[in-house]
Amino acid sequence: MKLQQHKTKRRRGVVLTPLGLQRLQEAILSWEILNNKGDRLTLEQLSRQINISTKTLSRLWSLSSSVDHKTLKLCFAAFNLEVYEEDYTVLMEDNEIEIPSLRSETSIQARNLSRLFTEAVENHCTYPDGAVPLDSPFYINRPPIEELVYREVTQPGCVIRIRAPRQMGKSSLVLRLLAFANAQEYHTVSLKCNQIDDQCLTSLNKLLRCICWQIATQLNIDPSLDAHWDEEIGCKLSCSFYLQHYILKQCQKPIVLMLSDVDRFFDYPHIAHDFFALLRSWCEEARQNPHWHKLRLVVAYSTEQYACLDINHSPFNIGLPISLQEFTQQQVEDLARRYGIRWIPGKESARLMSLVGGHPALIQLALYYLSCGAMTLAELIEEAIANGGIYRHHLQQHWVRLQANPGLVRLYAELVTNKQGVAVDPMDAYKLESMGLIDFEGDRVLPRCELYRNYFAKQFSKIA
Numbered sequence: 001m002k003l004q005q006h007k008t009k010r011r012r013g014v015v016l017t018p019l020g021l022q023r024l025q026e027a028i029l030s031w032e033i034l035n036n037k038g039d040r041l042t043l044e045q046l047s048r049q050i051n052i053s054t055k056t057l058s059r060l061w062s063l064s065s066s067v068d069h070k071t072l073k074l075c076f077a078a079f080n081l082e083v084y085e086e087d088y089t090v091l092m093e094d095n096e097i098e099i100p101s102l103r104s105e106t107s108i109q110a111r112n113l114s115r116l117f118t119e120a121v122e123n124h125c126t127y128p129d130g131a132v133p134l135d136s137p138f139y140i141n142r143p144p145i146e147e148l149v150y151r152e153v154t155q156p157g158c159v160i161r162i163r164a165p166r167q168m169g170k171s172s173l174v175l176r177l178l179a180f181a182n183a184q185e186y187h188t189v190s191l192k193c194n195q196i197d198d199q200c201l202t203s204l205n206k207l208l209r210c211i212c213w214q215i216a217t218q219l220n221i222d223p224s225l226d227a228h229w230d231e232e233i234g235c236k237l238s239c240s241f242y243l244q245h246y247i248l249k250q251c252q253k254p255i256v257l258m259l260s261d262v263d264r265f266f267d268y269p270h271i272a273h274d275f276f277a278l279l280r281s282w283c284e285e286a287r288q289n290p291h292w293h294k295l296r297l298v299v300a301y302s303t304e305q306y307a308c309l310d311i312n313h314s315p316f317n318i319g320l321p322i323s324l325q326e327f328t329q330q331q332v333e334d335l336a337r338r339y340g341i342r343w344i345p346g347k348e349s350a351r352l353m354s355l356v357g358g359h360p361a362l363i364q365l366a367l368y369y370l371s372c373g374a375m376t377l378a379e380l381i382e383e384a385i386a387n388g389g390i391y392r393h394h395l396q397q398h399w400v401r402l403q404a405n406p407g408l409v410r411l412y413a414e415l416v417t418n419k420q421g422v423a424v425d426p427m428d429a430y431k432l433e434s435m436g437l438i439d440f441e442g443d444r445v446l447p448r449c450e451l452y453r454n455y456f457a458k459q460f461s462k463i464a
Helices: 018-035 043-050 054-062 069-077 107-122 145-152 170-183 204-218 235-250 262-267 269-288 304-308 329-338 348-356 360-371 377-382 392-403 406-417 426-434 450-463
Strands: 011-016 088-092 159-164 187-192 255-260 295-302 320-323 438-441 444-447
Touching: 011 018, 011 069, 018 069, 018 145, 018 170, 043 054, 054 069, 145 159, 145 170, 145 320, 159 170, 170 187, 170 255, 170 295, 187 204, 204 235, 204 269, 235 269, 262 269, 262 295, 262 304, 269 295, 304 426, 329 348, 329 360, 348 360, 348 377, 348 450, 360 377, 360 392, 392 406, 392 450, 406 426, 406 444, 406 450, 426 438, 444 450
Parallel strands: 159 295, 159 320, 187 255, 255 295
Antiparallel strands: 011 088, 438 444
């Protein structure tokens, strides 16, 4: 009697998932920006970089043809990525796809979790405050923003406006834009307006001389301000002539002039109006005058001060506007993995986002404390609005800014107590959105996240 042989299914290889493809493509784009002057790699160049054939790469990109697991790890490792189970599916002999279990609590996965945490600590897992460093693994690309600004800054006479409430990622994006410009071998000048002394803001003339001195100094050019400054024609013309006939004339390559924190000037209306008018005039010159083509202007600012400005007099409204949005759930889960946190897709991330939405700074802060083992997710949510909670400084800053606008205080008090949202005057909605306090649901306005609703409800109850 013949014994029946049971043929076991053999694995034929792995197939990249859409999530895995997105992670790999974002890593390749970052590599191209920092190491290839932003030029996209051809299939042949990618093949040489990874050391696998173009045919194998084509199979990988197809999301339908399999490659072996070692090849997949090689592709990811070439761009400093770890392969996660969500990045691929396993193709069996009869074309059946095997989905790796995400809930398995094997000792191997426990060791992987420990290793991932160790790697996160070694990769500069420091307290998330300020811009995410260029070499940090914790920067999350937000397509298509990065590609838009990299492409725009290569255009003669361009203007880029990066605007958002505080802690949304402006400084981190600026760092990468400057790195891209440096990779293109452009000259870069970074002026942080919050470093300018108050005495330089007593008059437009002092401010413009201060800015011109910084530009020349950062370009290693002797400022020689007195020799090129004519008080008879006024400071705005003097500044413009100084840039065109002295600075731009000496530079053969484009100059990327980055002005960050220009919202500081909103507190000085006697200067802000003329200063922003001057920037607009440079933009017009760059479109018409070839001598100005080398100037690429990037302006970054926080929008909180919009609540105090006349909505009919926007301080600066030309060029490519970049508004930074919140993280998606997929991006939150990707960032959690980089911190060495292994979450079940769609579960823990949803709990955290139900509290803080996709706010970049609030998400980063939560993941930092969770990865350090300082608290559990349940404890973080429970203590979120406590006086000693991890978000206390962020919330206190919002409370101080809101109290400076009594009309908005009354309106926001109504918002936090109404679960269905409230229809508000467009001007008030504009101011609250600029402060980062609300979100929209059709024509109705809601608090931006439950953290804000709960915190401000608590504050209003104390003063009722």
